[in-house]
């Protein structure tokens with residue numbers, strides 16, 4: 001097929017939508033969202049759907065040692081590299097139906113269009129669904145594994161505990177050691193492209209259809225223990241307590257002030273607190289706080305970490321507590337490849353879609369892939385900016401625009 005006719009190719013909108021709806025029914029919640037935490041039964045069912053669908057459309061379906069699911073179309077020159085397109089099928093607990101799923105279904109649709117047109121390209125194409133993007137157990141296990149960047153410490157302290165992680169891996173036909181076997185030789189990869197919803201309000205408020213991602217924030221996460229003493233809740237006077245809840249609360253409030261005043265534009269979140277023993281009538285002796293913070297620059301992350309650690313000490317001292325800080329995860333910020341960005345800009349123009357450049361405050365598998373191959377992402381508008389909730393919504397026309405931009409960028413970079 002000539003270059004000119006390639007540029008007129010479009011995805012099959014009805015089929016794309018039907019596949020998206022089929023997938024959204026797996027793990028569906030009554031409020032229109034999905035509950036598919038990584039390696040849960042619903043997530044595994046979504047992944048079975050991926051493999052079956054890929055086989056049905058004549059793609060070569062596989063799973064690697066990190067559980068990444070792939071559908072491969074050998075449309076490139078013999079021995080040529082592969083261009084990956086994808087995202088993730090897991091969700092946060094009680095999340096939305098678009099986060100991740102849109103990019104995976106769009107990738108499958110792109111491969112199906114290229115296959116049915118019998119197009120020969122310079123590179124092969126692969127649709128990929130990465131394991132545990134949402135960090136249910138550990139952030140980006142699949143994409144770190146594929147990038148050869150997974151280290152034993154990434155999975156040493158999985159959220160939810162190591163036993164549960166091992167059990168979940170086993171049910172999925174994986175193991176801790178298999179996760180390390182998924183690394184691919186960068187020389188075999190032509191790049192990675194990801195379509196995703198914006199999860200913010202910038203596109204929708206400016207009436208722009210495509211956000212070309214410039215860079216993706218780095219994320220660090222910590223478990224912080226405030227340790228005091230268990231006491232009777234009825235007989236211990238207020239000023240005689242070593243109440244771990246007070247330290248955890250003081251830290252939480254102070255972290256907000258700190259970030260807003262000293263790190264404007266950046267974010268820190270206390271996402272969980274576990275109280276021990278966690279009953280009404282005992283002053284809690286220990287509270288474990290789950291903290292994560294994000295910035296698009298490693299120096300800023302270092303500064304935020306130092307300032308937040310200082311706040312932990314201040315809050316502990318204020319209430320006579322001990323504190324322990326455990327570093328869980330560190331995902332560095334990533335820059336998207338210039339050539340891939342340019343391809344997305346050019347295809348947006350050719351498709352008559354307005355575009356703008358945006359950084360991503362959400363984490364994505366693209367930040368791991370960017371370490372080993374030319375990587376780029378586009379966003380489509382999120383109505384109301386809602387995400388990580390069932391309220392997540394993107395107009396179908398915007399989903400289709402994004403998928404067409406993905407198709408055209410893939411054709412541009414793969415030929």
Ligand code: GLV
Pocket residue numbers: 133134361362363364
């Ligand atoms: C992933 O969605 C994240 O940004 O936490």
Ligand code: MN
Pocket residue numbers: 088099100133196364
């Ligand atoms: Mn996502």
Ligand code: MN
Pocket residue numbers: 092099134388
């Ligand atoms: Mn997400």
